[in-house]
Amino acid sequence: MAKQATSNLLESPADLEKFYRDMHFIRHFERYCERAYRQGKAGGYLHVYIGMEALAVGWMTRIKVGYDYVITAYRDHAHALLLGSDPVACMAEIMGRQGGLSRGKGGSMHLYDIPRGFYGGWGIVGGHTPLGAGLALAAKYRKEKRVVLNFLGDGASNAGVFFEALNMAALYELPCIFIIENNEFAMGTRLEYHAADTELHKRGFPFGMKHERVDGMDLLQVRQDAKRIVDWVRENQKPYLVEVMSYRFSGHGAADNDQGLYRSKEEIEEAKNRDPIHLLEKYLREHNVMTDEKMEAIEQETEEAAARVFEAADDSPHPDPTEVYDHVYTDMSPEAGH
Amino acid sequence: MPTSTRVEITYREAVRHCIIEEMERDPNVFIMGEDIGRYKGTFRVTEGLYDRFGSERDDFIVPGIARRVMDTPIVEPGIVGMAVGAAMAGLRPIVEMMTMSFSILALDQIINHAAKVHYMTNGQAKVPLVIRGPGGAANQLSAQHSHSLEGWFAHVPGLKVVAPSTPADAKGMLRAAIRDDNPVIFTESPGLYGIKGDVPEDPEFIVPFGKAKVAREGHDLTLVAYSRMVHVCLSVAEKLAAKGVSAEVVDVRSLLPLDTSTIYASVEKTHRAVVVYEDWKNGGYGAEIAARIAEDCFDSLDSPVGRVGGLNVPMPYSRVLELQCIPSDDDVLAAVDRLV
Incomplete structure (x- = not known):
């Protein structure tokens, strides 16, 4: 019989189990995405979130799903899954199938689930950041109390349009949280080689915006920071810039097969000492929340669940050629033919 | 109301x-x-x-x-x-x-x-x-x-x-x-x-997209234009009328979607067309319209489709040079002369 969980837990045992399960499921889902790519079932560009799970889990579990707005760049699978998007529809989209969130028109980089408040899924570095500010503008225009999570990478933090978005969000006092997912690399270029000042959170300072650097690997710490900042923005209706320190264990994209060009194996192994899943396991163990057997069972269950998602998505048919003209416009079709 | x-x-x-x-x-x-x-x-x-x-x-x-x-x-x-x-x-x-x-x-x-x-x-x-x-x-x-x-x-x-x-x-x-x-x-x-x-004044007055308009009727040739160039074409049509040439002017109004049927109907009636646009002549939207007329109305045409566009240069500051760049009545008249 398992020991009683300690009484000073930061989260309920049920929540802790759910977060643990979510993190494992995301990691397994991403591994199956990589498998899909290797097998030629997914093409184009594919960017997985392995190593960064605590970041998305911590922040996405602190918002009102379906009410608050979320927007991010192309490393977007975890965000959709955490908003409750059907994993099969996500995987089918990544495989370009009819059963996908966009019936195969978007792909891995362009997942959208508007009813759940997920506004993508964007491929131009920094390009979506003013859109996130625009989502916040709509909320403020209508005098709602929504909060926008506007995720971007450390590479995007150099983009001119990002600075324009910061200025306007501060100028109009928009409830927009700019979350820099700092995984230390802009594709294959290390932080210190792409940013003149590597403390990216300071980019909020010139606009009079609250800003800080926080951890993105220890889920419980992420959850606390996320709650504090989401609550502040919802209450004060002003923007915030957060730099969340993280690290990706996989390559930039599935086609990034020569990571030695920009980092050593030793560096990756060193970073894995703070693997977010292991950090949470340590907490669960130390506080008697979960036995090792239970953790192993969850890891296996989530692996099997991801496998079923992969199979179900792979069963989805390819789009019909006639669909190519659908949704170019809301009310007309473009001229047909070559 | x-x-x-x-x-x-x-x-x-x-x-x-x-x-x-x-x-x-x-x-x-x-x-x-x-x-x-x-x-x-x-x-x-x-x-x-x-x-x-x-x-x-x-x-x-x-x-x-x-x-x-x-x-x-x-x-x-x-x-x-x-x-x-x-x-x-x-x-x-x-x-x-x-x-x-x-x-x-x-x-x-x-x-x-x-x-x-x-x-x-x-x-x-x-x-x-x-x-x-x-x-x-x-x-x-x-x-x-x-x-x-x-x-x-x-x-x-x-x-x-x-x-x-x-x-x-x-x-x-x-x-x-x-x-x-x-x-x-x-x-x-x-x-x-x-x-x-x-x-x-009707607050519900709408001009739907995808409908070109015949701005002036004629039967000898068709001038196709949009925005300010429509007014140049109307002026040219007036001058041509004085010379006994009847020009029809089609105001495209909507580029995308494009109303080809109004343009084609006019060309099938007049058998000649000049497309006039202020944009650089090279690769401008008038080239697309001209290509469509050539492709789809070939049997109706009595001469090649003419084009008048802006000069292929950055717009100069000097008023003299600027006016040289923008298609004028004379530029359109010269293009018409080449067809008729």
Whole structure:
């Protein structure tokens, strides 16, 4: 019989189990995405979130799903899954199938689930950041109390349009949280080689915006920071810039097969000492929340669940050629033919 | 409501009145742009809007900036990007480009974001966005402020592109644009703001997209144009009439969608066509129209399709050189001479 969980837990045992399960499921889902790519079932560009799970889990579990707005760049699978998007529809989209969130028109980089408040899924570095500010503008225009999570990478933090978005969000006092997912690399270029000042959170300072650097690997710490900042923005209706320190264990994209060009194996192994899943396991163990057997069972269950998602998505048919003209416009079709 | 009443107003007033009427009708319609509020717009199109929707109603997004007539920093990518996000979330923004030449800065937001949303989401999201402003040459604005970019935009699936030539069309097509659920590029011309014309007062008056208009009937040849070049063609038609040549003028009005049937019907009647456009001749939208006529009306043509476009040079400052660049009556007459 398992020991009683300690009484000073930061989260309920049920929540802790759910977060643990979510993190494992995301990691397994991403591994199956990589498998899909290797097998030629997914093409184009594919960017997985392995190593960064605590970041998305911590922040996405602190918002009102379906009410608050979320927007991010192309490393977007975890965000959709955490908003409750059907994993099969996500995987089918990544495989370009009819059963996908966009019936195969978007792909891995362009997942959208508007009813759940997920506004993508964007491929131009920094390009979506003013859109996130625009989502916040709509909320403020209508005098709602929504909060926008506007995720971007450390590479995007150099983009001119990002600075324009910061200025306007501060100028109009928009409830927009700019979350820099700092995984230390802009594709294959290390932080210190792409940013003149590597403390990216300071980019909020010139606009009079609250800003800080926080951890993105220890889920419980992420959850606390996320709650504090989401609550502040919802209450004060002003923007915030957060730099969340993280690290990706996989390559930039599935086609990034020569990571030695920009980092050593030793560096990756060193970073894995703070693997977010292991950090949470340590907490669960130390506080008697979960036995090792239970953790192993969850890891296996989530692996099997991801496998079923992969199979179900792979069963989805390819789009019909006639669909190519659908949704170019809301009310007309473009001229047909070559 | 006296729906048949018409009033003579300028092109500028037609645009302004339409914006006011649509903002009064729909609380989700708002306008944002550089110097459009307190400063009333560089071309004075938005005169009175800040008072009417801002100060008179004490309706501000933050003190000093009207919620529905939003002054912005001079950052076209940020403005358009923000408008795209707001549109995806259900608002209906009108973005004023101080001049369409500045839309070059925002091309990534327009082409890579606005035009892609509906398709990439497979219809989950839409972008009811109007980007409007003066496009084309004015008076010595020189190389960076005189572009006619409508052909670039009409190249892009997912956008609609219109270029009305009269106050009535400006009002009716802007209403259609604001009520459209897709991103619309609405090109005005600085040279047209002051022209007057009869405009229906009916607040439901709409000129739908995708319908060209025969601006003048004729039977010897067809002049095809849009925006300010329609007026050049009408002037040319008058001069040709004095010489006993009957020219028909087709005002394209809507570039994307393009009403080829009205153009083709005219060419099938006259058997000759000259396409006139202010944009650089090389690769401009007039080249697309000319190619379509050649491709689809070959059997009706008695001569090759003519083209008159802007000179293939950056717009010079000197008024003498500038006028040389912009298609004139004489340029069109010379092209007609080559055909007939």
